[in-house]
Amino acid sequence: MPTASSCDHSPARVQTGPGTRSIVLFGPPNAGKTSIYNLLTGSRFKTVNYPGATVDYAVGRLKGRSDVVVLDTPGIVSVVARTADERVAIGTLVGVSKLVPGTSEIPEVVLTTVDATQPTRHLVLVQQLLRAGIQPVVVLTMNDLARARGRALDPDRLSAALGIPVLAVDGRTGVGLPALLTTLDEQVAGNSPPPHLPSVVAEEELQADFKAAEALVESSTVVGQKPSHRDASDRIDRVALHPVFGLVVFAGAMSLLFWCVFAAAVPFQDAIDWAVTGTGAFLSTHLPEAWYSHLLVDGVVAGVGAVLVFVPQIAILFFLIGLMEDSGYLARGAVLVDRPLSAIGLNGRSFVPLLSGFACAIPAAMAARTIPGRKERMLTLLVIPLTSCSARLPVWGLLLAFLVPPGHAWAGGLALTAIYLASLAMVSVAAFAGGKILGLEPSPSGFQIELPTWRAPILKNAVVSAADRTVSYLRRAGGTILTISILFWALMNLPSREASLAWTAGHWLTPFLRPMGLDWRVGISLLAAFAAREVFVSALAVVFSVDGAKDATQGILHAMRDAVLPGGAHIFTFATCAGLVVFFLIALQCLSTVAVVRRESGSVKFALGQMASFILVAWVLAVAVVQGLRLVGIS
Amino acid sequence: MTSLTHMNKGDSAVIRALQGHQELRFRLQEMGFTPGAQVKLVARAAFGGPLAFALRGTTVALRRSDADCIFM
Numbered sequence: 001m002p003t004a005s006s007c008d009h010s011p012a013r014v015q016t017g018p019g020t021r022s023i024v025l026f027g028p029p030n031a032g033k034t035s036i037y038n039l040l041t042g043s044r045f046k047t048v049n050y051p052g053a054t055v056d057y058a059v060g061r062l063k064g065r066s067d068v069v070v071l072d073t074p075g076i077v078s079v080v081a082r083t084a085d086e087r088v089a090i091g092t093l094v095g096v097s098k099l100v101p102g103t104s105e106i107p108e109v110v111l112t113t114v115d116a117t118q119p120t121r122h123l124v125l126v127q128q129l130l131r132a133g134i135q136p137v138v139v140l141t142m143n144d145l146a147r148a149r150g151r152a153l154d155p156d157r158l159s160a161a162l163g164i165p166v167l168a169v170d171g172r173t174g175v176g177l178p179a180l181l182t183t184l185d186e187q188v189a190g191n192s193p194p195p196h197l198p199s200v201v202a203e204e205e206l207q208a209d210f211k212a213a214e215a216l217v218e219s220s221t222v223v224g225q226k227p228s229h230r231d232a233s234d235r236i237d238r239v240a241l242h243p244v245f246g247l248v249v250f251a252g253a254m255s256l257l258f259w260c261v262f263a264a265a266v267p268f269q270d271a272i273d274w275a276v277t278g279t280g281a282f283l284s285t286h287l288p289e290a291w292y293s294h295l296l297v298d299g300v301v302a303g304v305g306a307v308l309v310f311v312p313q314i315a316i317l318f319f320l321i322g323l324m325e326d327s328g329y330l331a332r333g334a335v336l337v338d339r340p341l342s343a344i345g346l347n348g349r350s351f352v353p354l355l356s357g358f359a360c361a362i363p364a365a366m367a368a369r370t371i372p373g374r375k376e377r378m379l380t381l382l383v384i385p386l387t388s389c390s391a392r393l394p395v396w397g398l399l400l401a402f403l404v405p406p407g408h409a410w411a412g413g414l415a416l417t418a419i420y421l422a423s424l425a426m427v428s429v430a431a432f433a434g435g436k437i438l439g440l441e442p443s444p445s446g447f448q449i450e451l452p453t454w455r456a457p458i459l460k461n462a463v464v465s466a467a468d469r470t471v472s473y474l475r476r477a478g479g480t481i482l483t484i485s486i487l488f489w490a491l492m493n494l495p496s497r498e499a500s501l502a503w504t505a506g507h508w509l510t511p512f513l514r515p516m517g518l519d520w521r522v523g524i525s526l527l528a529a530f531a532a533r534e535v536f537v538s539a540l541a542v543v544f545s546v547d548g549a550k551d552a553t554q555g556i557l558h559a560m561r562d563a564v565l566p567g568g569a570h571i572f573t574f575a576t577c578a579g580l581v582v583f584f585l586i587a588l589q590c591l592s593t594v595a596v597v598r599r600e601s602g603s604v605k606f607a608l609g610q611m612a613s614f615i616l617v618a619w620v621l622a623v624a625v626v627q628g629l630r631l632v633g634i635s
Numbered sequence: 636m637t638s639l640t641h642m643n644k645g646d647s648a649v650i651r652a653l654q655g656h657q658e659l660r661f662r663l664q665e666m667g668f669t670p671g672a673q674v675k676l677v678a679r680a681a682f683g684g685p686l687a688f689a690l691r692g693t694t695v696a697l698r699r700s701d702a703d704c705i706f707m
Contacts, residue, residue, distance in 0.1 A: 030693075077665045077666065078665050082658075082662065115692075117692045117693070118691055118692030118693040119692070120667065120691045120692070121666075121667045121691050121692075121693070124665075201661075203657075203660070203661060203664065206661070206664050206665065206669070207664065207669050207670065210664075210667070210669045210671075210672070211671075233694070234677045234689055234694065237677050237678050237687055237694060238644075238677065238678050240678075241677075241678035241679070241680050241687055241696075242678065243679065243680065243681035243682075244681070246678075246680065246681060247681050331696075335680055335684065335685045335687065335696040336680055336681070336684065338680070338684055338685050338698060339680065339681070339682050339683060339684035339685070340682075342698070348685065348696075348698075372662070444655075444656035444658050444659045445658065445659060445662060446659055446662075446697070446698045446700060446701035447685060447696075447697065447698035447701065448662060448663065448666050448695060448696070448697050448698070448701060449685075449695070449696050450666070450693055450694070450695050450696075451687060451693070451694040451695065451696055452693075453693075
């Protein structure tokens, strides 16, 4: 996901022909919808899933039926949409054909989930569907847990009372799945009339629905031995949300998260570095002295290798966010930060988007769909590009080598922590200033979030999803970086260095670069970084003609240390690298982020204004830092 | 009538009425905070942060100002 082009933000592509029938999975969040989707389609995990929330739909083929697709939709509490992700969910009830070619407009089957441990809330939605003219198939999930708590539901009694099929399915073991598949086979053969979805639900109607749902639950409950409760989960919450311990645990969890990203990745990074170096050395000794050998070693191996080194960090970040998502801690984190975030105009719901932003701004911007208030949502979209995304990691790694004395690993860690804290400070300042400048109306929506039952995260799920996200990152980012490395090498070297296009373009930028203490070579690397920030590193490697045979990172460092301006002064000094850090912290140089912000905000003006102002502020502050440092005698 | 913010940790109460902006009132009721529902205060976050209530088989956290619109 991390870079622009690497982020998969389109749903899975399932080839469908005309006459395809569709089943829409529609239901409340935290009701086991995803496990049912996985059982029905045989997926290992959702093909489209972003940290913290399903904010887009996923499409898969029903097991054993090549002519039937299953759509998973974002969680929803009512048939009246209030947030952008809820609109996605409700949109599927009347416009499947827009999403999956070959299907009819109205899905043949609407499948809704009811969590047996909290049936009242979920049955309210079933009643709203029935009133809208939709006859859903109800899947009763977590009935085993409800039974353990002494309040199992009888699906047959519920079915008789509602007049629609109700089937109990265990999402983890698949018990009950054959009966569900049989029912779906029958139901999907029929046609559904278009629903008449209400634009509003009256307060009295909602209250009556709850009363009716309570009565339904009462008449369908099989009371067991133990009383109904979820004490174990509440006991953990008493600590996790405790005014003192809660904050200690939160600070510890976040520190551990970032420590793992940097420290635990080191052995893997060393291994990759070793492999890249070996490849470069092997190629330069075995290939003939020709232009294509230079392209391969200096362009491809050096360029791609410089970025590959950071893949372990990205994978670990995905893995840890996956663990927190699975355990239920992400929702608790949102609760803990609601108060401080509300002080700068954001919302506890901004937590997951901001945390995801440290991996990649694209899924982060999409996760912002779950924020109900327009003001909070726009401000979150505004500040997401300021979170230090993983695409910046290669850049930090390179620049820190000039800022921190060699041989002091702890100093590097400290400097990196400072960069992340600076990133959070930028988020706060921008949210606060943005709230004032944009003049957005505060919304009355407040902050409400359901805290799903705590559960031990399933390690295998987190590993598989981190692996899949990383592979998808590599496939997409890898392609971009490879293409740009080659393109860049060509632009730099053809027909000759001095006559090359890059040389000319780089010189146009000189007026902007000189105040930052940089020259055209860094300038074109900055330009290349608009495709994906980490390309900055591979572009520098190509520009300064790093020999791929040397150590992947050390090679660039040597070349950069030797690089001088026409006057003879060194380009990469403490001051200019500090300036570059400031520039990369703030500048919005990711074209895909601009595209996604435009789509998510629904405003071209907002997206372009954000890009222009962030770049301007970044440049001004970077110049201020470089010139300020020079003024006090630090070159 | 007092609002839910006055509950002590571990206390249970029955919701009697909701006040405040129509949109917020509706949202809260969709989450299950309807008149007649029983709630229990599970936790309070630091610095006047959100309150977590056990309700209808699950736990829902509300910002203090939201909980102030619900009366017991």
